[in-house]
Amino acid sequence: MNSADIREGFLRFFEGHDHLRLPSAPLLSPDRTLLFTAAGMVPLKQYYLGEVTPPSPRMTSDQKCIRTNDIERVGRTARHHTFFEMLGNFSIGDYFKDDAIAMALEFSTKVLGLPADRIWVTIYKEDLQTADIWQKVGIPRERIVPMGADDNFWTMGPVGPCGPCSELYIDRGVRHPGDEKQQMGDDGDRFLEYWNLVFTQFDRQSDGSLKPLARKNIDTGLGLERMTSIIEDTDTDFETDGFQPIIQTVADLSHQEYGRDPRVTARMKTIADHVRACTFLMAENLLPSNEKQGYVLRRLLRRSQALGRMIGIEGAFMGKVADTVIDLMKGPFPELLAEGERIKRDMAVEEQRFDHTLRDGLVEFTKAVEVVRQGGSDTLPGKTAFYLHDTMGFPVELTADLLRDAGIKLDREGFDALLNGQRHGGSESSGVEDVSRERTGYIKLRGTVGTSHFVGYESLSAEAVVTGVLKDGEPAGSAQVGDHIGLVLSSTSFYGEKGGQVGDTGIITTPGARFEVTDTKTPVEGLIIHEGVLVEGAIAAGDTARAEVDPERRKAIARAHTATHLLQAALRSIDPTVQQKGSKVMPDEFHFDFSFRGSLDADDRKAMEEKVMGFIMANVPVRTDVMPIEEARRTGALAFFGEKYGETVRVVAADGISKELCGGTHVTATGDIGFLHIRSIRSIGTDTKRIEASVGLGALREFWAYQEGVEQTAGILGCGPVPAEVMRAVQDLTDVVKEHDRRIEGLIAAATDRHVRDLIAQPATIKGQPVVVATFEDLTTEALRSAGDMAEQQLGNGVFIGMVAGGDGFSVVKVFGTAGATFSARAIFKTLTDKYGGKGGGNDRMCQGRIASLPTAEELEALLG
Missing domain, CATH: 3.10.310.40 (Diaminopimelate Epimerase; Chain A, domain 1)
Known part of the structure; x- marks a missing residue:
């Protein structure tokens, strides 16, 4: 049995127990609280939180995962990885502990063939019910080990769903000196954890108390790489069939033997791990950059490149390693093969960019180490590491790696202090925690005030009941004239901001009140909050209401949104690999961010404008269809990594031009857009561009402003109000100024x-x-x-x-x-x-x-x- 057998065996086993097999979600997480999908349950979070109804109460998946908190340990330990596969089975309000435990033991012994008498389990020390269930299925009490909350109690955040865990271990026996003394919970690899069963049964309150959930859930995770090591009986994950071909490619490129020199071996493992992770990330159109996910990718690529130089590999090499990764993993992940040539091309570009920095950085690093040794110290100062990082562009992770080999410590605290000072003390993690807490709060609010049925695709008005009055984000009984509040309605025609499209404005009236809506938000699925000012009367929950969207503003937003689809089609006619990275759609204007290598000049801007204007003048119908997401993908509809889609999606198509998954509002024909003008194209990050454009009446007003500017300039220069004459007069004036400047x-x-x-x-x-x-x-x-x-x-x-x-x-x-x-x-x-x-x-x-x-x-x- 190899890794492919284990993967397929797991999924088939749980399909046989009525679980729906799910495809792996993208590594680039759509969850704002995460950079990457780091566990099998992450894509299912919306189901666990009750935001979306799951396609089945029982599900199973082989999820691609990325974890970056232990990058520096990769290659130096037996089982740390950047990219890994997490096999999991999930229950949303269906089966609970008894069935989860029984199925885990059955798969372990009947399918994997693990000896039952060598399986140990841990439980949360206060969860005696789980201990009784394990005993009932045949695990004796002496092999059931109670552990504390740090090890065996799972939480999603400071508040929200949580519960105890039970972990399965295999006793691999005495394999190395000292193994005979090892106990459960000790460091070492005799007792190896391979499966974690999470029993989500509580809702942690803000005061720390645990409230039982009405619907209990199961979330499990079995690491494929670790289980393959157990089945193939290897000392580390890196000797398994999932890694050895990749490592052998690295060894061949370095002309060194794997396993002979511990330092070289560790570097080979790290390169294999990192390039594998990069190959999967780049298959999702992620490009190296200096922020967020792109920064992590750049760090992995550059670390691999430096380690390659340190084991004797010259020139660009990561594409060759990626070839082996693709060949090895193309079966379960065919997207690798489809994107293979682009992945290798982008890797080569990044290698070329970093090569000069790497060579200069190694020279400066060598000098710095010599200074430390001459001074009789054993520590490289933080300010020196910061100089290498900030001025030379030499990543601190590489400095740390090289120092370990040189037997010198790094003043990491000093480096971090300088880095934090440069960043003005910013903390990403605290922001992530705030977002997580805010989201959980909105979910609870939705449970109090209810959801809104959105009818805004069909109508710009709706009859409804006020289900919630919010003051400072909290439910209130009523509101008076002048209050700045939020309203939640049973039904609404107002589009709440999401997917880059701004929220609607308009008026909500009741028999005794008039409310001006200045913005509409959708903080979590189903919760639509109308924000604004009560200008007449008083309003309370239970009042009947009429919601009326500002029609001209909605039309202007629709023009801009459809225009982004046409623009993307024009961009992809230039470069089919273009991927949307974000957008902001406003009345008659928009920003559109996209991945693009190279430059776009004035001629390119004109060509894109001409292409889009051709789409507009063709006046083709814009059609919206609702269908299952898999059917939408089969039709060729574009879906973008980083966007969150449900099982049923809206497909917006301009016949023969574009087809995208999109929940926004659109025109009925491309001719409704009228006109498009690209204001600017600029870089907003490495290999990421932003187009700012206007459409419809907004574009016309900009044209008037340009015309007025030409006329005013002509008046100052004393020439005719046409561009050619203005340019001639400006050139004459510039020549005079240059002569004066020269003097x-x-x-x-x-x-x-x-x-x-x-x-x-x-x-x-x-x-x-x-x-x-x-x-x-x-x-x-x-x-x-x-x-x-x-x-x-x-x-x-x-x-x-x-x-x-x-x-x-x-x-x-x-x-x-x-x-x-x-x-x-x-x-x-x-x-x-x-x-x-x-x-x-x-x-x-x-x-x-x-x-x-x-x-x-x-x-x-x-x-x-």
Whole structure:
């Protein structure tokens, strides 16, 4: 039995127990509280929270997972991975502990063939019911081990669903010296956990109390890599059939043998793990960048590249490793094969980008280690690691890896302090916790005020009942004139902001009140909150109401939303790999973010506008169909990673142009859009572009504004109000200004020349070397460098320190001649920035950057003395 047999055997076993087999969800999690899908239950969270009805109360899956909290341990331990497969079976309000335990033991012994007398289990120490069930199915009490909450109590967050766990272990016997003394719970691999059963039975309240859930759930996770190691009887996961072909490719590229040198072996494992993870991430169109998921991908790629260099691999190599990953995993994950060529191409681009940085960083790292050793220390200072990270672009993770090999510690606390200072103390984790807490609060609110039936696709008005009045986000009995409140209705025609489309505005009236809706939100599925001001009367829960959406604004939003679909179709005609990364759809304007390598110039903008205008003038019908998501995908409808879709979806199609899964509102024909104008195309991150555009009346108003601007400019220039004449007049004026600037620069250069000569004539003397310290008014950065060159020509030996007054304090420090034996430009620059503030870089002969202030010659002598 190999990894493929285990994977398929698990899924078939639970299908045989009436579980619906689910496809793996994307690694890029649509959940705002997570960067990646890190467990099998993550894609099912909406079912556990009651947001969406599951397609079946019993489900099973083989879920692709990414975990990044232990990246630095990968390759150094037997079982830490970045990417892994989690097999799971799930019950939403169906079976509970008895059946979950019985099925887990049956699969372990009957399908996997594990000896029942070597299976041990842990339970939460207060969950004696689970202990009794394990005894009933045949596990003796002495092999049932109670554990504390840290090990055996699962929570989704500070509040919300939670419950005890029970973990299954296999006793692998005495395999290594010392195994005979090992106990359950000890470090070591004799007792190896392979399956976790989570019994979600409580709802943790804000005061910490546990309220029993009305519907109890089951969530389990069995790691495929670990179970394969158990079945194939290998010391680590890396010797299994799921890893060995990848590792062998790495070994062949390095011309070294796996298992001979422990350090080389650890690096081979890490490269195999990381490239496997990167291959799966890039199959979902993720590109390396400097933020969020893209940053993690870049970190894994660059770490792999550096480790490859350290074991002797030269040139681009990750594409070859990815080839093996694709060949090995294409069966259960055919998307790898479909995206294979693009994955390898994007990997090669990133390798090329990092190559120069890697080589320079290794040189600087070697120098830094030598300084530490010469100083008799065993620790690299945090500020040195930060310099490598911030100035050289050398990731701190690589620094830490290399230091371990050199037998030197890293002052990680010092590095983190500098990094946090640079980030102004920002904390992503606290934000994630806030989002999780907020979401849980909205789910509870929905349980109190109820859901709203959305009728806004068919009608812009709705008759309803007020089911909730909210003040500061909390239910209130009623509201009075002037109150800023939220209203929840039994039915509504108002679209709540989601999927990038802004919320509707309009009016809600009751027999005794008038409420102006300024925004509409959908914080969780089914909960639509109308925010605004009560302008007349009083309103209370139970009142009958009429909801009326502002029709012109809704039409303007629909024009913009359909236009994003047409624009995406135009973009994909240029590059079929383009993927939407986000959007904001507003009345008659939108932002559209997308993945794109390379540049887009004015000609590309015009070509896209022309393409979209062709779609608009074709005036083809825009049709919306509702169908199961799998049927939608079979029809070729675009669905994007990072978006959250239910089992039933809306497919919006402009005949022959585009077809996308979309829950937004749209026009009925492309001609309704009228006109599109792309305002700008700009980069918002590595390989990510943003298009800002206007449509319909918004585009017309922008055209009027441009026309008015041309007319006003023509009036100032005294020419005709047409672009050609304005351009000619501007060019004539520019030529005059350039001539004046040339003359002014000549006068400044002459004055600077005299100023520098005067300073050189009477330099200060520090440690026997002539030193010129000066601040210059109205000097360009290039002219300041020239002043340093002039000082070198006149003095021959010495130091020049110059600053441009005003602006950002651009400064140059230059050391020349025999002064280089006494002074270092790098050391002087650092001394000045440490005292006065600033930032820059360079070498021992010359540094430049920003210094907040310069000392007098006397003060400088004291600083350098």
